[in-house]
Amino acid sequence: MQKEQVAFLGPKGTYSHQAALQQFPDESKYDFKPVSTIPECFENLLYDSKISYCIVPLENSTNGQVVFTYDLIRDVFKSGRGGESNELLASSKYKNRKIPPITIVGEQYVKIEHCLMTANKEIAAEHDSNEYVNLYSHPQVWGQVTEYLQEKLKGKFLNRIDCKSTSEAMIKCKEDAENGIKSLAIGSITGSKINNCVVIDQGINDQKGNTTRFLTFSKKNRNMEIPVNVEDAEKEGNITLLTFTTLRDGPGSLVDVLNIFQKHNINMTSISSRPIGVSGNWQYIFYVEYEYDHKLPWKEEILSEIDARCLTWAMWGVFQRNNDYYN
Numbered sequence: 001m002q003k004e005q006v007a008f009l010g011p012k013g014t015y016s017h018q019a020a021l022q023q024f025p026d027e028s029k030y031d032f033k034p035v036s037t038i039p040e041c042f043e044n045l046l047y048d049s050k051i052s053y054c055i056v057p058l059e060n061s062t063n064g065q066v067v068f069t070y071d072l073i074r075d076v077f078k079s080g081r082g083g084e085s086n087e088l089l090a091s092s093k094y095k096n097r098k099i100p101p102i103t104i105v106g107e108q109y110v111k112i113e114h115c116l117m118t119a120n121k122e123i124a125a126e127h128d129s130n131e132y133v134n135l136y137s138h139p140q141v142w143g144q145v146t147e148y149l150q151e152k153l154k155g156k157f158l159n160r161i162d163c164k165s166t167s168e169a170m171i172k173c174k175e176d177a178e179n180g181i182k183s184l185a186i187g188s189i190t191g192s193k194i195n196n197c198v199v200i201d202q203g204i205n206d207q208k209g210n211t212t213r214f215l216t217f218s219k220k221n222r223n224m225e226i227p228v229n230v231e232d233a234e235k236e237g238n239i240t241l242l243t244f245t246t247l248r249d250g251p252g253s254l255v256d257v258l259n260i261f262q263k264h265n266i267n268m269t270s271i272s273s274r275p276i277g278v279s280g281n282w283q284y285i286f287y288v289e290y291e292y293d294h295k296l297p298w299k300e301e302i303l304s305e306i307d308a309r310c311l312t313w314a315m316w317g318v319f320q321r322n323n324d325y326y327n
């Protein structure tokens with residue numbers, strides 16, 4: 001049997017890799033394809049017919065939104081990328097609805113325990129007396145280790161360098177060591193083992209229990225509107241993501257949409273926004289996640305109300321709330 005392919009932010013040893021293994025633990029059925037950026041994860045899923053899934057970080061319990069991911073969702077929403085035809089949009093029952101070419105099928109939570117490491121054993125032994133040239137990590141990490149950088153590492157390194165992932169940070173640190181440059185990297189303990197780095201300090205994130213939430217996307221069966229995974233949708237504890245732009249700019253336009261949830265006693269679990277700029281600045285796309293109850297009359301009533309109050313909107317699939325959400 002041919003294995004299904006899963007794109008994730010690599011190289012191996014990233015937190016995204018860990019999330020991918022959690023989502024697809026049976027390695028006999030899945031091949032994992034490391035790609036070098038979060039946008040590439042989406043591109044692989046949208047345009048490479050061999051890729052069935054991609055897994056991307058969405059938010060962190062300390063420093064919030066992973067804006068790269070929110071912006072990718074927005075860009076798909078905005079441009080209808082992935083070959084979505086106008087015909088499909090026009091044939092939809094709802095005049096303002098967009099049908100995205102990809103759908104969310106799951107979520108994963110990964111505990112983030114950052115380690116400070118170097119690729120050079122000797123300098124690791126005398127860490128306190130050393131000064132370093134470069135400190136490498138993924139940009140999302142800086143906001144998770146602010147106190148540590150201030151208190152313990154202040155003045156100990158010259159340059160803070162953004163990398164595409166925490167594993168890439170370790171590879172760069174290793175290259176520096178080979179060239180006699182003293183450098184540090186921040187990433188996971190698993191990554192440090194895969195990349196032969198020596199851990200100097202463990203658990204350096206400001207908030208203990210710091211967690212990143214990942215979403216798993218799959219290619220959508222484009223003949224169907226929501227719910228795609230009908231059997232899953234009938235289970236308890238489901239969540240769905242709605243993205244939308246408001247009908248008008250005036251007072252109450254967002255509240256008009258949110259009132260739909262209150263009216264139908266639907267519990268919203270998150271709300272976020274990003275700039276969308278369709279016809280100028282200061283326009284926003286909103287992202288609302290809510291508890292999806294298949295018993296609600298939502299297909300007919302709720303979706304019609306959303307359609308009447310949103311300029312454009314899309315549903316991104318129904319997925320089961322992971323138990324780790326409650327930990």
Ligand SMILES: O=C(O)C(=O)C[C@]1(C(=O)O)C=C[C@@H](O)C=C1
Binds near residue numbers: 013167212
């Ligand atoms: O660089 C990694 O290891 C990633 O998987 C990316 C990422 C992110 O973008 O949020 C994942 C988890 C951590 O919050 C830090 C970095």
